[in-house]
Amino acid sequence: MTTTTLAPTTATTAPPLPVAAARTHGPLRKASDVAVLSARNLVHISREPFQLSDVTLQPVLFTLLFVYVFGAGVVLPGGASYKDFAVPGMLVFNLVTSTVGTGVGLSLDVNTGVIDRFRTLPMWRAGVLVARSVTDLFTAVICAGIVAATGFAIGWSPDGGVGRAIAAFALVxxxxxxxxxxxxxxGLASKGVETAQALGLLVLFPVVFMSNALVPTQRMTPWLRDVxxxxxxxxxxxxARQLLGNPNPSASIHAWPMEHPVWAAVLWSIGLLAVFAPTATVLYRRRAAE
Structure with a gap:
């Protein structure tokens, strides 16, 4: 009886995922990834245009509603026009509330498995977040244009000059x-699209209503006025009102943000971006690794 000795087989290893290629992306390649992903987001919008209702229909409805319904009961110091007072406030109001779409879009991508497909591609990992922000900035420009067009249609006009008007829109x-x-x-912290939308509105609506966007704040109770x-x-x-040359009753409030609103707005924007952009990156990596 003879025995046959089998030679040990050599184990084969699966090829690694293209992580190294993603890490070696240069600035041009990163910009290309962002452009491709932004185009993907725009294609989704073109296939379902009603996604833009918050930056197309909502600005018109809200501007007309607040100017003609609530504006009749608001008395401004010196008898200033409520239209000129309200349109800059509606510009900020609509642009802030429309940012809920950023959270909804990212939550949809994360919870439908799209991010898992992106992980297998040799692409810049943070490109998904940057592309979403770029797409939403594009829609925000549309929203700002519609608010301005609605304001012009009802008799609003900026009185600060073209350069200052451009600066006001850029700042907002x-x-x-x-x-x-x-x-x-x-959106990245939420477990579903509905939760992301509900949380966004729950946070943003109190913030925009507890501000000077719609009414002067001088007659509010002291604690609420401080807030x-x-x-x-x-x-x-x-x-925005100061740069546009529109009525700005808040200028009479003796507090640094109201005495230097442009600087305060720039510092707030930089601070929020410095906090939320890195936080979103960390949350995205955690969700993508699940």
């Missing part, structure tokens, strides 16, 4: 961009 867009990273954190004075939305709104 920068603030909205910073807030969108906060909504990105909410609105240091509310970042109030600083951005006061800065």
């Amino acid at each position: 867009l920068f603030f909205g961009y910073a807030v969108s990273w906060g909504c990105a954190c909410l 609105t004075t240091w509310n970042p939305v109030s600083a951005v709104t006061a800065a």
